[in-house]
């Protein structure tokens with residue numbers, strides 16, 4: 001091997017790992033030993049794809065050639081997503097502006113590359129979903145984090161954005177947010193979108209947890225500004241994480257760029273998943289039943305956590321997470337979640353994954369899984385904390 005890059009991995013690949021993966025590995029090792037595990041760390045629904053989706057997949061497998069599709073996705077799926085936008089937000093979205101992607105993760109990659117030059121500045125809230133920061137960093141953008149922790153109600157506001165120095169080139173807004181479940185109210189989103197437009201800031205609105213909310217539905221950035229890029233996915237509300245299918249709403253001026261990029265990156269999103277996803281919009285009854293179960297688990301945790309001394313919690317208005325201040329127990333969230341797992345079998349996500357500055361005092365609990373496991377997990381966690389853990 002010769003050449004400058006041959007000695008090892010590139011500097012741009014040196015992004016932070018997902019620390020929660022260490023917790024999963026340790027939890028799996030425990031399970032293999034026959035020890036109990038209560039997984040409150042997992043960031044995905046415990047349910048499979050809706051029955052109609054699985055049936056559509058079986059049918060596609062039997063009858064379809066499953067070759068490549070258009071790079072921007074199957075036309076009927078793009079039309080169905082446009083119709084979904086009309087049904088949920090009352091907005092008229094031309095199917096031509098809908099781009100089907102390989103999960104929202106593939107959507108982020110295309111959106112960032114289409115919208116920003118290397119070296120440009122993109123702002124995001126801290127705590128926040130770690131892949132925003134890591135994808136941006138590896139692509140050569142400058143990440144500008146702003147504090148959206150407990151001192152700021154966990155919700156981005158116009159005032160926070162106006163205080164940004166320099167004014168960024170882009171802003172990623174996740175609502176409902178991972179890990180806090182915080183939601184930006186529709187009037188606030190309208191204000192933020194207007195500020196972005198007036199300040200030349202490209203808004204990237206992550207709406208992947210829409211449909212999973214407990215205090216009213218979220219608004220879409222496209223209700224207020226068609227120069228925003230909307231990122232969404234079949235992963236969460238539609239319970240289709242492993243199918244790797246998501247979508248973007250792309251402003252006219254970026255469509256050709258996105259087309260060129262996604263065609264080169266992936267040729268097209270997975271065809272079987274696209275055909276199956278077409279049936280997802282007929283599965284609302286099943287999907288609403290999932291959300292009702294999340295609501296039940298959320299209520300259980302919001303009652304049980306304060307009772308075991310964890311009473312400083314982020315809003316949890318949407319998604320399926322509770323972000324808890326655990327500073328009474330630790331100032332090293334990664335070490336602490338490992339201790340908790342070893343002592344009790346309860347798996348939690350360390351705040352460090354979401355916030356390199358203050359995350360050492362926080363842990364994220366997921367209520368996406370089975371309510372019985374959640375109930376048992378919080379009970380054993382409570383006993384452990386009571387015993388001084």
Ligand SMILES: Cc1ncc(COP(=O)(O)O)c(C=O)c1O
Nearest residue numbers: 103104105129178208233235246
């Ligand atoms: C806020 C947020 N955005 C995006 C994603 C990526 O999801 P996917 O690529 O499965 O659509 C996740 C996954 O956990 C997430 O929490």
